[in-house]
Amino acid sequence: MVDLIRQAEEGDHARIVDSIGTWWSDSRSPAAARELALLVPRLFLQHFGSTSFVVERDSRFLGFLVGFLSYDRPDDAYIHFVGVDPAQRRGGVARRLYKAFFDMVRQEGRSRVECITSPANTGSIAFHRRMGFELVPGDKEIDGVPVHSDYDAQGHDRVCFVREL
Template identity: 50%
Template sequence: MIGVRPAAPSDYDRIIAVVDDWWGREIHGILPRLFLDHFHRTSLVAESGDDLAGFLVGFLSPSQPDTAYIHFVGVNPAHRGAGLARRLYETFFALAAADGRTAVRALTSPQNTGSIAFHKAMGFTTTHAPSHDGPAPRVLFHRSLPQPVSPGR
């Protein structure tokens, strides 16, 4: 059984120790410690016993009060294909909606076709941005969140 819980700052060391292996390339530079120091309450960790099964690093935008942002997601290769990434995303969507957020955003590189396909399957729309994040092109993801219906409506 895989459990999902809010992240803690101390989870950073476990996560950063595996990301390069999980991606098969050096990727740790885009996940500085500050994300779990400052956004651990809106980030998630998935565990199977004592083993790290996956994680999602996300936050509620302090500048765009309707938006939540997913910065980094990883699933242990041993747990891929079983719906864990979907479960992490859906847990984050619920957290964001409960805070009144109406949209979730994320981004990736155009070469990351697996990520693009996953986000589309999760209901995200895509926009190609040739210089959104510096000179490297990016694919921007956007997904609207359903808002709870107030009683009496």
């Protein structure tokens, strides 16, 4: 039973949407989980499949990472969305996805990776710290974590991460 990590493709879109709807159902209502899946519209797989990755075991999805190389910032790459099957968490799946992404970013001559999360997502904050990300100073702190107020919209604060490669 060997896990396969590969670049994503458009045909993965439906499974990613299904995975988000299933994997987040413990923390959200089914409707809210489906709404979350709209953060990964098909266009990401159409245009950024080769900079995104999936991990499979026996053709079953274990996790995925959706990322891209910045068009406007020539040194930068961005991780837009990452998710791991709750039954597989803390087993190194996301670490493998991030390593594949970092390797690709380096090969493409980029030197910095950025991403964001919500202040309530303490697991994501801990994970990104373990993965070597620094927290970008914000305009306030919540439980010692720097937060950027109204980052995406009013009331949608974010924690911003950056990792130099």
